[in-house]
Amino acid sequence: MREHIKKEENLSLNKSFKNLPEEKRKKIIDICIEEFAKKGYDKASTNEITRKAGISKGILFHYFGNKRNLFLYLIDYVMEYMADKLEKTLDNLPADVFERFIQYGIAKLKLAYNEPLMYEMLFNAFINPSEEVRKDIQERYEKIFAESLGGFYRGIDTSKFRKDIDIQKALELIALVLDGLGNKYLKIFKNMKAEEVLQSMDRIMEESREYMEMLKRGLCNS
Amino acid sequence: MREHIKKEENLSLNKSFKNLPEEKRKKIIDICIEEFAKKGYDKASTNEITRKAGISKGILFHYFGNKRNLFLYLIDYVMEYMADKLEKTLDNLPADVFERFIQYGIAKLKLAYNEPLMYEMLFNAFINPSEEVRKDIQERYEKIFAESLGGFYRGIDTSKFRKDIDIQKALELIALVLDGLGNKYLKIFKNMKAEEVLQSMDRIMEESREYMEMLKRGLCNS
Amino acid sequence: MREHIKKEENLSLNKSFKNLPEEKRKKIIDICIEEFAKKGYDKASTNEITRKAGISKGILFHYFGNKRNLFLYLIDYVMEYMADKLEKTLDNLPADVFERFIQYGIAKLKLAYNEPLMYEMLFNAFINPSEEVRKDIQERYEKIFAESLGGFYRGIDTSKFRKDIDIQKALELIALVLDGLGNKYLKIFKNMKAEEVLQSMDRIMEESREYMEMLKRGLCNS
Amino acid sequence: MREHIKKEENLSLNKSFKNLPEEKRKKIIDICIEEFAKKGYDKASTNEITRKAGISKGILFHYFGNKRNLFLYLIDYVMEYMADKLEKTLDNLPADVFERFIQYGIAKLKLAYNEPLMYEMLFNAFINPSEEVRKDIQERYEKIFAESLGGFYRGIDTSKFRKDIDIQKALELIALVLDGLGNKYLKIFKNMKAEEVLQSMDRIMEESREYMEMLKRGLCNS
DNA sequence: AATGAATGAGCCTTCATTCAT
DNA sequence: GATGAATGAAGGCTCATTCAT
DSSP states (O other): OOTTOOSTHHHHTTHHHHTSOHHHHHHHHHHHHHHHHHHHHHHOOHHHHHHHHTOOHHHHHHHHSSHHHHHHHHHHHHHHHHHHHHHHHHHTOOSBHHHHHHHHHHHHHHHHHHSHHHHHHHHHHHHSOOGGGHHHHHHHHHHHHHHHHHHHHTTOBOTTBOTTSOHHHHHHHHHHHHHHHHHHHHHHHTTSOHHHHHHHHHHHHHHHHHHHHHHHHHHBOO | OOGGGHHHHHHHTTHHHHTSOHHHHHHHHHHHHHHHHHHHHHHOOHHHHHHHHTOOHHHHHHHHSSHHHHHHHHHHHHHHHHHHHHHHHHHTOOSBHHHHHHHHHHHHHHHHHHSHHHHHHHHHHHHSOOGGGHHHHHHHHHHHHHHHHHHHHTTOBOTTBOTTSOHHHHHHHHHHHHHHHHHHHHHHHTTSOHHHHHHHHHHHHHHHHHHHHHHHHHHBOO | OOGGGHHHHHHHTTHHHHTSOHHHHHHHHHHHHHHHHHHHHHHOOHHHHHHHHTOOHHHHHHHHSSHHHHHHHHHHHHHHHHHHHHHHHHHTOOSBHHHHHHHHHHHHHHHHHHSHHHHHHHHHHHHSOOGGGHHHHHHHHHHHHHHHHHHHHTTOBOTTBOTTSOHHHHHHHHHHHHHHHHHHHHHHHTTSOHHHHHHHHHHHHHHHHHHHHHHHHHHBOO | OOTTOOSTHHHHTTHHHHTSOHHHHHHHHHHHHHHHHHHHHHHOOHHHHHHHHTOOHHHHHHHHSSHHHHHHHHHHHHHHHHHHHHHHHHHTOOSBHHHHHHHHHHHHHHHHHHSHHHHHHHHHHHHSOOGGGHHHHHHHHHHHHHHHHHHHHTTOBOTTBOTTSOHHHHHHHHHHHHHHHHHHHHHHHTTSOHHHHHHHHHHHHHHHHHHHHHHHHHHBOO
């Protein structure tokens, strides 16, 4: 029975849910995010969600149709939320390649830190999705990847790069390094207290710049 | 009751399993790896395993005591298998930093490609382990990390680095780039046919070298 | 995880069960009592119960949360039922020590005979509870013991006792004798037909009085 | 399959077990008694027994045929052991009714205290046998009851009883009281330390005599 | 005599989902 | 819109007993 859920259900989704008072809607969303973040798609329990949210099982399935739809709704919600936040950052980003990357990276780091449950849910979904939602997650991943990069790369100043450098590759190189660093820090954050995390942001920027310096020497005119 | 088993289960574990005819043992292991790789620890079903392997529920638990033990046995098995393979590579690795990194990366890539189920199981376990095995996985991760890096960094020739470069940071920079590239390719492999993958190995090395060239210019004497 | 349920399960317990049509509720209770009485807590099978009651496994656990809760609910149900029955007897009990003890003993005997399954379930639970419910049973046992004795001893007329008699010990002596007799008869009942049991009640009272006469001569003024 | 075990198996029982070196035989018996005493017939695990005794599953079933037979063998063993011990007491028992009862009661109490596992196993078996062994236990209970009483009542001096007393009833009255007291003390023992138990024996005898005094006044010539 | 691998029915419990109210 | 009672498949695991060696 779980198998023949296909595509149409997206239509009937959350008509009534959207009409809910903001407060109640937010509460349900937050509880769902927490459940999926902490337990992953498979282990997350719709029973637990309804219990914590103080709503009936019936209404949850009335809103979302089934667990998979609920999950995908949340993924979209979280992606939109995060994209919004990042977009604001985008406007104030310096043009300089390296600094732009660093500040964008820091922005992502802060976002992940400020909404750890959202981040965890999204991270798990992207890195290791349940078979039941794999394809849907894949689609979304590709879409967001394309979109977000657009904004970021538009207006980037690569004039400092040496003439013989393949700009595309150079950009990817920088991204590779900073993404790797970001993941490393994120792992470290999990064992740190809130204050410590905030205090370490400066050190992270500093360290990022050190790595960027090493790259600059290779990519830019001396 | 679950708590004080720890010692005992490690002892009684797979004594009898090890005495199984090689063929049968391998079949069970392969089926288990597939199940855990495809579904992850929590969703993997011991029932399904026994069904596919054509053995009784009783005997599976006679061999391994419980699901957690079975899983950890498989993790150890896979880690040993992969460490073995990589070790052979290690002996023939060039001393030059960049080439050494590249070839090691390629070796890992090939390994992941040749044993995709093993790789997936291990990857999932390390990236997002079930609560039930988190600690055990963490232990193993730290151990293998320390061990494998030892072999790799011993005998590495960093003489080409400029004097004013922090060697530790330079090495991490290289690792960051190549790990990132590796993950990117792995994701691409999933949508490719066997032949295509093998054919692309050369292109990957080439591309890796391009990135390394960009780094070299920053890290080494010209 | 099993530990912090305690509070919750008592709350969510049998809200829905209590709303069941009396007939269906009674049927489930009776089937459960029979199962627990005949097999004891450990061997009693929730599967068997659902099968006999014609309900799904799910709903049984929806009603009671888990086997332990179901059992304790039944224990409370039976204890309440029996306390109710005995309370009615209590009001009409003669004040005279000996006669009061005898008639109370007979009342208990009749109760045990009329509800043999309830009696057996309670008896087994008190005499040799499963480790899983020991503490809960112990609590209930102490509570009921204190309560029931209160009602019985209040209004007892011990004026016939000789002055040099320790009243407390005398009462215990009588209780010892009549409890012992009661247990003996109960064992005999198991091999008797319904009619025979009822017919023997008079003989039992007679025999009890004979024993009481022997005690009276020692405890009371001649 | 468990059902059609009937009567014949008693024949094939423990031929080879009896030929075992005394030490090994005793070890197996003790471990079995502990297992059955602590968990009861149903929950006792033959697996656990073989593990603790360091013997194979095969040999246990070779010795005893099945779990039920093993249990009944142990019951017989324990009953014989206890009857032996009590018999020695019997020879030195005073002839006087009351003192004879008291000392016999104390002897039983000491026995139960000295071999708590044997006592518990026997007690549970008699009070609440598993369906699987109910009939067999019943038989043994009746037999031991008849036998043991013979020795005890032979040579008892009831000459102090008043002429108008029914001797049979008087004896039963005494037995009722002392058995009841014994059970009460046994329950108390469970929460006491070894030393405390031994120290309390004198107080128990004293208390028993107090009750006997109350009876004497009614049963004997003043 | 002795081993212990092998069986498979049975255990309690959880789960997403449906539907009458 | 909203409820929550009801379903039953599936989960990990244990058990007494058998039998080839």
